[in-house]
Structure formats: structure tokens, C-alpha cells
Amino acid sequence: MARMGSGNIQAKLVLLGDMGTGKTSIVLRFVKGQYFDCQESTIGAAFFSQVLSLNEATVKFDIWDTAGQERYHSLAPMYYRGAAAAIVVYDISSMDSFIRAKKWVQELQRQGNPYLIMALVANKVDLEAKRKVGSEEGLQYAQENGLFFMETSAKTAENINELFYEIAKRLAKARPSRSLGMRLSSETQDRGRSCRSTSKAEVPNGCATNTSAQLHATGLWGSLVDTSAQPRMG
Ligand SMILES: Nc1nc2c(ncn2[C@@H]2O[C@H](COP(=O)(O)OP(=O)(O)OP(=O)(O)O)[C@@H](O)[C@H]2O)c(=O)[nH]1
Ligand SMILES: [Mg+2]
Numbered sequence: 001m002a003r004m005g006s007g008n009i010q011a012k013l014v015l016l017g018d019m020g021t022g023k024t025s026i027v028l029r030f031v032k033g034q035y036f037d038c039q040e041s042t043i044g045a046a047f048f049s050q051v052l053s054l055n056e057a058t059v060k061f062d063i064w065d066t067a068g069q070e071r072y073h074s075l076a077p078m079y080y081r082g083a084a085a086a087i088v089v090y091d092i093s094s095m096d097s098f099i100r101a102k103k104w105v106q107e108l109q110r111q112g113n114p115y116l117i118m119a120l121v122a123n124k125v126d127l128e129a130k131r132k133v134g135s136e137e138g139l140q141y142a143q144e145n146g147l148f149f150m151e152t153s154a155k156t157a158e159n160i161n162e163l164f165y166e167i168a169k170r171l172a173k174a175r176p177s178r179s180l181g182m183r184l185s186s187e188t189q190d191r192g193r194s195c196r197s198t199s200k201a202e203v204p205n206g207c208a209t210n211t212s213a214q215l216h217a218t219g220l221w222g223s224l225v226d227t228s229a230q231p232r233m234g
Helices: 023-032 070-080 095-111 125-130 135-144 160-173 184-197 219-223
Strands: 008-017 045-053 058-066 085-091 117-123 148-151 224-226
Touching: 008 023, 008 070, 008 095, 008 160, 023 045, 023 058, 023 085, 023 117, 023 160, 045 070, 045 160, 058 070, 058 160, 070 095, 085 095, 085 160, 095 117, 095 135, 117 135, 117 160, 135 148, 148 160
Parallel strands: 008 058, 008 085, 085 117, 117 148
Antiparallel strands: 045 058, 045 224
């Protein structure tokens, strides 16, 4: 995370979680207001950016949407290294994905920044009839591990903007010392490595070609000041 003066914060944010849990769908819903029933599995990782204005600060998110497939696991440290915030996603209709989410949390706790702002996200709450992971179970695990917990649906947009707003608020509150090890220069180096390693980075479903889609937000979300999404082509 870097503070850029006048209340501006640039923060690297990473999404982790099992394949198919909805990471890309969550990001696309937030950045572009889009959702695809046939969202393709991410290859390597995809990059997006989004600026969100709070009363107290403007937060520019540099978002790394990682691939959940196991064969990409070894790439993950490149994406969470230097991150100021992480979103660990599971699918409420899959107990396996919840177990996998706990493994991601453990990995972040072991190797990540101790000041990392971590969110545990139970996605696909629109699939209530297929629920396998109870809300209480997710909430309890999050509380025990110092994460904040949110149930979302990328499909219906439930709690998606709220999720990023909450992260932005926590970043804005974070002490400057939390920036340790996350200087903009080191972040840029990380990103350079990441770009080379993701030469096959996926551009999901035609979404990537539209780099200037507007997020038509209302109310609170009318405060979004920049809605450009720039997935890396590698
Ligand atoms: N019902 C429902 N389906 C969802 C939701 N979010 C995502 N999906 C669907 O779940 C599938 C996987 O979504 P993705 O966003 O590609 O999941 P991912 O976590 O990025 O998967 P990987 O890139 O393989 O790691 C797609 O068919 C989405 O349409 C949701 O909130 N509700
Ligand atoms: Mg994906």
C-alpha cells in the first residue's frame, strides 16, 4: 500500500480461492458491473484496477484475480506478496471450497504481511437451496482468525460493492506503518514479474476488450470516480 498524498491510497489487492468459487465474477461485478453465467476459468491471473472515493480518502485498487486451479498454486506468492488486502473466496454450495479457503488463509498467515487486511467471502448466496456451508461456520472461522466476513453473490450483486467499500475503509484507517514492505517501487517490481509469468493471462469472456466500461452506480456507489478495468494481456 502506498499513500500518495491528499488522502490518496494505492493498494494491491489479491483474490484467492478454489477454482469456480466466483473470484473473477466478483471482480467483474465490482469493476464493470458485469456478470456472465459462463465465466471462463482464469489462466494464470488477470489484472484490474478500480478507484473508489470515500469521504476520508481515495483508494486506487490494483486487483490481482488469481487462477484457482491447483496447477497455478505455485504462482500465488507473486500475487499476494506486497498485497495490502486479500479476499479469500469460497462457494457456499461447496464444502471443499471452504476447506480450500481455510488453507489459503493459513498460507497468507504464514507467509503474508501480518498487517494484511483479509476478507473471507462466502460467494453464491443466491444458491441458498444448495448451501453446504452455513453462515455461522464461515463467520466463526473468520472471527477466530481475525478476518472480516461477508456473504456475497456476484450473480445478484449482493454485497459486492459493500465488500470493496469495507476494504477501502479499513485501508484508509490503517496506520502508515502498514505500508512497510509495500512501497510502490517494490509493488511495481512484483507486477513486472507477474506480467512475464502470466503471458497466458486470461481475458475473460470478451470482458477484457472493453477497457472503459462505466459502472452505473447509484447512491453510495455514485462516489466511484474511475471505472477503468485493464486486464493484463501478458
Ligand atoms: N449462482 C452463482 N454463480 C456464480 C456466482 N459467481 C460466479 N458464479 C459462476 O460460477 C462459475 C465460476 O465463476 P468464476 O468467476 O469463473 O470463478 P473463479 O473463482 O474465477 O474460477 P477460476 O478462475 O477457475 O479460479 C461461473 O460459471 C460463474 O458464472 C454467484 O454469485 N452465483
Ligand atoms: Mg477466475
